[in-house]
Amino acid sequence: MSSVSVDAWMQEASTVITANAERLTELDSAIGDGDHGTNLTRGFRAVIEALAAAEDELPPGRRLILAGKTLVSKVGGASGPLWGTALRRAGRSVGDAALDGPALADALDAALAGVVELGSAEVGDKTMVDALTPATQALRTAVEAGEPLADAITAAADAAAEGARSTVPLQARKGRASYLGERSIGHEDPGAASTVLIITALGRALEG
Amino acid sequence: MSSVSVDAWMQEASTVITANAERLTELDSAIGDGDHGTNLTRGFRAVIEALAAAEDELPPGRRLILAGKTLVSKVGGASGPLWGTALRRAGRSVGDAALDGPALADALDAALAGVVELGSAEVGDKTMVDALTPATQALRTAVEAGEPLADAITAAADAAAEGARSTVPLQARKGRASYLGERSIGHEDPGAASTVLIITALGRALEG
Amino acid sequence: MVGIVVVSHSPEIAAGIVALAAQMAGPDVPLEGVGGTADGGLGTDAGRIEAALDAADRGEGVVVLGDLGSAILTVRTVLEDDEDGRFRLVDAPVVEGAIAAAVSASAGLSVDEVVRAAEEARVVPKL
């Protein structure tokens, strides 16, 4: 049965975020402070370094927790504590087990719960929660229907993309963009856009 | 009939405040930021300079307005706008007339009204209003009873001193000291203490 | 566009608020910060406040915020001679109110709406 490699996931996430940094920053310039691409690029690069320096035997759950802590300490914007918490909670959920379909479904649930607990955003508030929520649901549905993990991840990534698009007409009610009031309408939320990339990266981190 | 010379009043106020600066600052250190003595010393020195530079023909009211403006621009604490407003309002009340008993009674009324309008303090809030209010009342009563201006001013100064003493057991409800809550109890209000000095200085500024 | 003036006892607080509010509101909002006494201590300076009010005034009104009561007193005194209501002193939290005001001003809102946004900052939760 196939599973996700934490290091490969983080590596793929770093690559795709770096490649899309400019677009993320542009989205954040429209309704925020224009640092989202830089924030996550810096953060995931530091994650890669931290994982490379970690012991090879460190189990998947601990690798995710290390990644989360690194994001918290290296990202000076909201996405640092949010993704940091998401990965730490995912790591605690995974423990020493392999990140196979059911484990990944549980891990994403835990990640989402952590993000919501920390930031109190609901679906429709125009945040990363609008992408992470449908992604999590789609992955669980596909896994429980017995679909191959690769297909489940594709379904999750599609759902995330759909969720990110759905933020365009919304007015932001959480985060910096909420200060803009109605002026936040008409723009895609940068945190939702990066969530699509991070979920998509899962699909390129499959092994076995 | 005797009257108060604006220049002499300001000169006497400056002298007595400079002589008492340390005590005022100590009072302000107990329940404020310890700058009241310095604030008023600097302010009244600048007033003296401004009046010395003014044309000799400038009438009393205009001299008071100039003094008030100078306090506003030179004092970076609450007493600057408060005494600045007091003197400006007094000056508007006096106009081109001499500062005889009735004019001084009207001028102090106007000054007090200006202070209250600006700072919204009532008697009992532990501010300069606790000294200026009884002083104003005592002066008017004495003037209306036909007492000599020198005696009326002595009555006003005594009433101010009594008012200042009455602030000791109070809890501050306006100004910086109000942040201290109950810790402001047991100290004399510095602005009430300096008000005593400024009213007392009137008595050494009599002419005619 | 409505202008914003921030008056603090501290030069650092005034400068920091202007930097943060400008980042949120963009470069178009006239945004002036004045902090400290003329000699650099903690307090206010009526002369620089007056200059800041003029600098922020583009003819559509200026919203003024202060940090402590004595900053409010100084601003009120400076504004005593302004009777046409161009300058609007609001009693709002200075950091949160200034950001809300600057963002509202940048959206082209009227001075009444900018005043309201600053005042509402008192009750807006941070999360």
Added chain:
Amino acid sequence: MVGIVVVSHSPEIAAGIVALAAQMAGPDVPLEGVGGTADGGLGTDAGRIEAALDAADRGEGVVVLGDLGSAILTVRTVLEDDEDGRFRLVDAPVVEGAIAAAVSASAGLSVDEVVRAAEEARVVPKL
């Protein structure tokens, strides 16, 4: 004595608040300000926040204030592992709340009372 930590996106705001609050509260209150990202930009720095929390902790509790939502998020994340409730994050206006908290702490009030003083700063009028 209860300690106070101020977390701002701006190093200047954090430093200015500490200076102003120290002037009001006197030298005895443990008062730490942290502002800006590790490279000096506008944002937060979890590492320095953690150090500030430790520095302000005298064993009687620490009250923490942040300027914007993302400062609150970072503090909450840093505090995730602190389960004994020594550190109390309050949702209060950052300048006004920090001053009220510092003054209350200097009066020897308990951490609950200092939290309350900071929260009440939302509704205290400035005049």
